[in-house]
Amino acid sequence: HERQWGTVCDDHWDLRDVAVACRELGCGAARSAPGAGHFGMGSGPIWLDDVNCTGMEAALSSCSSKGWGKSNCNHGEDAGVVCAGNGWWAAGREPSLRLVNGSNRCSGRLEVRHHSQWGAVCDHDWSILEATVVCRELGCGAVASAYGAAHFGQGSGPVWLDRVRCNGSEAALAECVAQPWGANECTHGQDAGVVCAGNVLPRLRLVGGLNECSGRVEVFYANKWGTICDDNWDLQDAAVVCRVLGCGAAALAPGSARFGWGSGPIWLDNVGCSGQETDFFQCPAKMWGIHNCHHGEDAGVVCGGERWDGGKGPLG
Known part of the structure; x- marks a missing residue:
């Protein structure tokens, strides 16, 4: 703190x-x-x-x-x-599920172990609720995305599970409802996948400023860093960013790509924080990736009471 x-x-x-x-x-x-x-x-x-x-x-x-x-x-x-x-390593047991072919252990095609053989999960009814349980069981933090249609490539071997249905609060995928093991009408073109936020990757950062407490606001979602549009961006939004990053009070909430144009997706638009939130992602906004912006509208933040003189440096 x-x-x-x-x-x-x-x-x-x-x-x-x-x-x-x-x-x-x-x-x-x-x-x-x-x-x-x-x-x-x-x-x-x-x-x-x-x-x-x-x-x-x-x-x-x-x-x-x-x-x-x-x-x-x-x-x-x-x-x-x-x-x-992490649940599947507890008590020295072999893992019962894993994510493969992603960028790290917290993203990829979902595979489950049954009768000592790894197999896939069909994407019928696959949603963010089921992916939430997978991320929790793997110790990979919050869920970012739930994929179907073999997004991470087609697996091999059996398709072990189909019609998996979780309420999102389960501690393990084994607690969710599903068809009996191996009972499905799926092909590996329907393999389910998951992207978790991970327990080593930050979800929020400032880029291009003088220090870690000033810069363009970037958020991590669906395994990619992206920016925030400056529509409705104000000091209340900046206050939450500064608080979450441990950077003190918000001084400025510059828009118009004050800290340079970002690249990649523009993840959030019309962010509307009250200023009291303890987690930036509690703030209302348009759905992920839905916007009418370009990177010339990237939002920025200056924390810690610094005053900014249009890009030349902090003012005393």
């Missing part, structure tokens, strides 16, 4: 809080919620106290607490977490 690492106090710390931390980190299910500096005493600020999650939040920062920096604790009360780890 505020570009500084700090700890969490163990007051009221429990498995519901740990469940959120494990989910956010892509580390599988919660195992235990140790307190009392179990993993050693931290240093720096104690950022959170009296954390109270329902267990369903996407991020720890979405849970209720006393507020940033407000605590009655010392580092002997630092909270800890033990997660089960």
